[in-house]
Amino acid sequence: MIEIKNLTKSFGSNLIWKDVSFRIEDGETLAVIGKSGCGKSVLLKHLNGLLYPDSGDVIIDGQCVFDLNYSELRLMRQRFGILFQGGALFDSINTFENIAFPLRYFTKKTEAEIKKEVDEALEMVNLKEAGSKATSELSGGMRKRVGLARAIILKPDYLLYDEPTSGLDPQTSDEINELIVSMADSFDLTSIVITHDMHSVLSIAEKVAFLDSQKLSWFGTIDEMKKSEHPPLVEFTTASEYKIKA
Amino acid sequence: MEALKQLGQYTLLLYQALRSVTEFSTYRENLFSEFVKIGYQSIPIIMLVGIFTGAVLTLQTAYQLDTDLYPAYIVGSIVAQSVIIELAAVISGLVLAGKVGARISTELGTMRVSEQIDALESMGFNSVAFLVLPRIFAGILMFPVLYIIASTLGIIGGVIAGAVDGILPAAEFMKGGRAFFFPEDVVFGILKSFVFGFVITSISCFKGYFAYGGAEGVGNATTQATVLSCIYILLSDFVLAAILL
Numbered sequence: 001m002i003e004i005k006n007l008t009k010s011f012g013s014n015l016i017w018k019d020v021s022f023r024i025e026d027g028e029t030l031a032v033i034g035k036s037g038c039g040k041s042v043l044l045k046h047l048n049g050l051l052y053p054d055s056g057d058v059i060i061d062g063q064c065v066f067d068l069n070y071s072e073l074r075l076m077r078q079r080f081g082i083l084f085q086g087g088a089l090f091d092s093i094n095t096f097e098n099i100a101f102p103l104r105y106f107t108k109k110t111e112a113e114i115k116k117e118v119d120e121a122l123e124m125v126n127l128k129e130a131g132s133k134a135t136s137e138l139s140g141g142m143r144k145r146v147g148l149a150r151a152i153i154l155k156p157d158y159l160l161y162d163e164p165t166s167g168l169d170p171q172t173s174d175e176i177n178e179l180i181v182s183m184a185d186s187f188d189l190t191s192i193v194i195t196h197d198m199h200s201v202l203s204i205a206e207k208v209a210f211l212d213s214q215k216l217s218w219f220g221t222i223d224e225m226k227k228s229e230h231p232p233l234v235e236f237t238t239a240s241e242y243k244i245k246a
Numbered sequence: 247m248e249a250l251k252q253l254g255q256y257t258l259l260l261y262q263a264l265r266s267v268t269e270f271s272t273y274r275e276n277l278f279s280e281f282v283k284i285g286y287q288s289i290p291i292i293m294l295v296g297i298f299t300g301a302v303l304t305l306q307t308a309y310q311l312d313t314d315l316y317p318a319y320i321v322g323s324i325v326a327q328s329v330i331i332e333l334a335a336v337i338s339g340l341v342l343a344g345k346v347g348a349r350i351s352t353e354l355g356t357m358r359v360s361e362q363i364d365a366l367e368s369m370g371f372n373s374v375a376f377l378v379l380p381r382i383f384a385g386i387l388m389f390p391v392l393y394i395i396a397s398t399l400g401i402i403g404g405v406i407a408g409a410v411d412g413i414l415p416a417a418e419f420m421k422g423g424r425a426f427f428f429p430e431d432v433v434f435g436i437l438k439s440f441v442f443g444f445v446i447t448s449i450s451c452f453k454g455y456f457a458y459g460g461a462e463g464v465g466n467a468t469t470q471a472t473v474l475s476c477i478y479i480l481l482s483d484f485v486l487a488a489i490l491l
Contacts, residue, residue, distance in 0.1 A: 048368055078370040088365035102369050105272070
């Protein structure tokens with residue numbers, strides 16, 4: 001379980017958000033939504049201690065992330081997989097090696113075991129033939145799928161997605177959404193998805209956290225969101241619908 | 247205030263690198279690849295720098311001492327000592343600040359802005375041990391080797407230029423070189439190159455590791471790394487000369 005308690009963050013004099021608190025139960029998929037620049041990705045990077053807040057706590061299974069020393073933090077981070085916005089693939093090595101990278105450094109698996117696991121991961125993200133490709137040869141959607149394969153290779157407890165469908169065409173976005181659901185089901189993962197794509201939210205999430213006006217403006221289930229009359233949330237969730245109609 | 251903040255960040259980065267020395271398995275592979283990139287792949291440019299520095303210095307020294315007051319072999323003494331004590335280390339350092347420093351800051355800067363460093367950290371990796379430490383180690387260990395190549399070729403360049411231009415025969419040049427050769431000058435040159443290796447790689451790693459702001463940010467980081475490396479090479483050269491000579 002992840003518990004966020006009174007988290008406040010600013011960069012210099014620029015307040016990002018204040019007193020953000022919510023809880024994610026094991027096995028749930030939470031979508032964190034909000035306008036661009038509202039600090040969604042900043043929030044994500046607090047969950048595994050990539051960023052530290054001005055005040056507040058992130059508690060993972062009873063343990064405060066910000067109280068851990070660097071060695072403990074590194075161990076805790078291994079419980080997380082992250083899919084970064086652009087994939088964050090290492091461009092000095094090919095696709096196969098990118099996925100094998102965590103296995104080589106954090107496990108004592110043989111070369112044959114590594115190959116088997118990487119091939120399975122590639123198959124799971126529908127990129128069976130892409131192992132030998134350089135990362136520069138991959139399209140945006142393929143980079144995200146490879147990033148996803150690398151994120152799950154150590155079988156984490158928590159999977160964090162930073163804008164998984166941004167910059168992708170609707171069809172590829174749907175494929176990524178299906179993958180997110182299938183990952184959560186296959187590995188019994190707790191997932192947190194940062195997005196402003198409402199179609200994606202409706203496809204994958206069970207709960208929604210809405211960041212607006214430098215605070216957690218709204219939190220609830222998908223059904224509650226659909227019925228909500230909270231004005232900023234209604235304005236945000238219906239914006240994409242208007243665009244399509246227009 | 248900004249300068250103090252940067253100094254603090256730089257010190258913390260070095261402290262974290264120092265604390266990670268024991269994690270050899272994390273940086274072993276990158277260390278050997280950096281030996282090749284910083285050392286082996288810099289040999290051609292260092293050979294050119296060495297040969298032409300020695301050759302030009304010989305021609306200029308002979309021009310300035312074009313009198314019967316000094317024996318001809320004194321040209322060899324001046325060139326050999328200048329190359330060993332100063333020029334091989336400093337000119338190589340300035341050239342490598344561009345070649346090695348710019349590469350390191352661009353590589354790390356690009357990794358930072360494309361979230362590759364965040365990806366390493368989020369896997370539970372010690373990114374400083376993986377990226378920074380092997381580059382600094384390789385710089386410290388490879389720069390003295392490059393200095394020895396540059397100073398040897400500097401003297402050879404001087405010998406060739408002196409002989410080809412008819413200033414003095416090779417034997418006279420070498421006689422002059424031997425007359426004022428002190429082994430401690432070589433030690434001083436090696437020490438300098440050791441310091442320059444540290445200065446260039448640590449500053450470039452620092453600037454690249456903390457780069458921000460996309461392509462423009464990486465460009466700024468690379469420019470700053472190169473300029474600062476050159477400034478600190480000259481400063482440390484002066485300090486070392488004042489202390490040790």
